[in-house]
Amino acid sequence: MSLQCSSTDIGTHGPKARLGVGTHPNGWIQRDRWGDMKVQDAEGKIDLGRRLRIAHVITRLINGGADENTVHSCNWAAQGGHDVVLLHGETVLPEIIAKVDPRVELIGVPGLTRSISPVSDMRALLALTRRFRALNADIVHTHTSKAGILGRFAAWAAGVPAIVHGVHIVPFVNVGVAERFAYLALEKLAAPVTSAFISVSEGIRDLCLSAGVGHPDKHYVVHSGFDLDRFRNAGPPDGWRDLLRLTPDAPRPSVLLMIAAFEPRKRHTEFLDAFNKVAVRLPDAVLVLAGDGPLRSTVESRAKRLGLERQVVFTGYRDDPERLIALADLCLLCSMREGLPRVVMQYLAGGKPWYQRCDYTRG
Structure with missing residues (x-):
């Protein structure tokens, strides 16, 4: 995995770096104390000059940050001329699949x-062990907790x-005692077979190190990169009045926005209870909940029970955040x-101003 500089991307070691697979797809770049870039090549095990077989593994392919990062990494490697396979679990959404470069081979993993x-x-x-052997993979890059454990042992x-x-x-932070013990033990078991850990923030890295996961x-x-200009220069959706369900002569209301997958960790239902109190004081405010996921119908039902149908808009997944x-x-x-x-x-x-009520893992 390599770091490529761009004037519009956020990455590691400064505001202009981005995670991608390009010039050095089987190494990882770090800055030495003089600020120069240097590449480490998996302890000399891989020939940097040839076409590589790279396998990425992720538990789910949904519309989340980890999934987007994974797809970007796969696409960069494929565009660099390498053979790339993306192995994924049983939960897959078509929107994220559509973002995968056609040169990347997609393989579902049973179980x-x-x-x-x-x-x-x-x-x-x-299944992963058999697949890695058949691929004769040079590099396996795992993502997310479950795929991270199983993928590294299989590799x-x-x-x-x-x-x-x-x-x-970090899977062992802000979870129950049993889950923390299980994931921390598994992470420590997998650490000796891991060539490198790539964290999305210094805080995530420090949490791993403080828990004894891996050697420093x-x-x-490598921070999570994206195109800054896309967000700096954007305007509202063309049909924003229809989106907010406004009549032609209605004034523009105050708009609150949360973009998040509908899953327990995002706490949509808990937030609706809080927004219900806000709605009493600001009856014209509109809350836009963008995203999709297994709990969407539950959250919609909660909004209806609270009498918030008029003030809460569910957009579903959108490709124009x-x-x-x-x-x-x-x-x-x-x-x-x-994480980050x-x-x-x-x-x-x-x-835009933003408000968070999150238990960040020091990201």
């Missing part, structure tokens, strides 16, 4: 699910020369925990 299931997990572990069993784990969020020399930070941010007066995020949330960086890039 790879987010929930812990010994039978399914063993099935996925064996080690298959004899993959370089095993990289992308740390988008194997930890790197920059336009929604341009429309908003205040942007929100209420996650139970986060891309959406908050996008709020800031759009120049």
